[in-house]
Amino acid sequence: xxxxxxxxxxxxxxxxxxxxxxxxxxxxxxxxxxxxxxxxxxxxxxxxxxxxxxxxxxxxxxxxxxxxxxxxxxxxxxxxxxxxxxxxxxxxxxxxxxxxxxxxxxxxxx
Amino acid sequence: xxxxxxxxxxxxxxxxxxxxxxxxxxxxxxxxxxxxxxxxxxxxxxxxxxxxxxxxxxxxxxxxxxxxxxxxxxxxxxxxxxxxxxxxxxxxxxxxxxxxxxxxxxxxxxxxxx
Numbered sequence: 750x751x752x753x754x755x756x757x758x759x760x761x762x763x764x765x766x767x768x769x770x771x772x773x774x775x776x777x778x779x780x781x782x783x784x785x786x787x788x789x790x791x792x793x794x795x796x797x798x799x800x801x802x803x804x805x806x807x808x809x810x811x812x813x814x815x816x817x818x819x820x821x822x823x824x825x826x827x828x829x830x831x832x833x834x835x836x837x838x839x840x841x842x843x844x845x846x847x848x849x850x851x852x853x854x855x856x857x858x859x
Numbered sequence: 860x861x862x863x864x865x866x867x868x869x870x871x872x873x874x875x876x877x878x879x880x881x882x883x884x885x886x887x888x889x890x891x892x893x894x895x896x897x898x899x900x901x902x903x904x905x906x907x908x909x910x911x912x913x914x915x916x917x918x919x920x921x922x923x924x925x926x927x928x929x930x931x932x933x934x935x936x937x938x939x940x941x942x943x944x945x946x947x948x949x950x951x952x953x954x955x956x957x958x959x960x961x962x963x964x965x966x967x968x969x970x971x972x973x
Contacts, residue, residue: 781959792863792949792964793902836900842958845915849902 761856768826770853772839781842784824788835863965871971880935880968882950891933892951945972
């Protein structure tokens with residue numbers, strides 16, 4: 750499968766600021782993307798998803814942006830809170846499989 | 860109530876042994892998965908079952924054998940354990956196949972092979 754990578758392995762933000770986590774993918778045929786959050790000692794938790802026919806999708810305090818031209822995906826977290834500290838993964842659906850990126854560790858500074 | 864549960868949470872064993880990890884989901888989902896997460900946090904799918912039938916079998920050594928006695932359970936049996944099998948193994952479930960459905964992950968089983 751194609752690789753799914755992240756620009757930054759770690760990200761530190763001040764509490765209350767907005768966070769942006771980026772992800773690059775390489776397969777233009779991928780039709781579905783997901784962001785997961787993984788807290789220490791726990792399994793990944795679904796945050797938000799987006800299909801390839803969309804550019805933007807919003808959830809509660811989170812927004813996913815998809816730029817198919819440059820094959821780039823981002824997760825924006827508004828008003829970051831200490832509870833947002835975790836590793837964030839993007840995942841790319843390619844045909845009948847799901848490929849995860851390497852993860853970005855987000856640390857929220859109180 | 861735990862949606863997806865795995866046992867054991869920690870498993871330490873020696874090379875060459877055979878071990879099993881159990882997974883159960885009480886969400887009524889049709890599809891279950893096994894993932895492996897290595898020391899660098901890289902997460903990779905191993906198997907996927909839908910209504911007890913295997914639908915995805917990634918490039919995994921045949922020492923790994925999933926077994927689904929019913930659609931609420933998907934166990935993972937590993938024969939002749941090797942050092943490289945050390946990882947965290949996650950079970951997950953979803954309402955349907957094709958990855959368009961939200962997956963619910965278990966808490967993971969940390970396997971250490973010495």
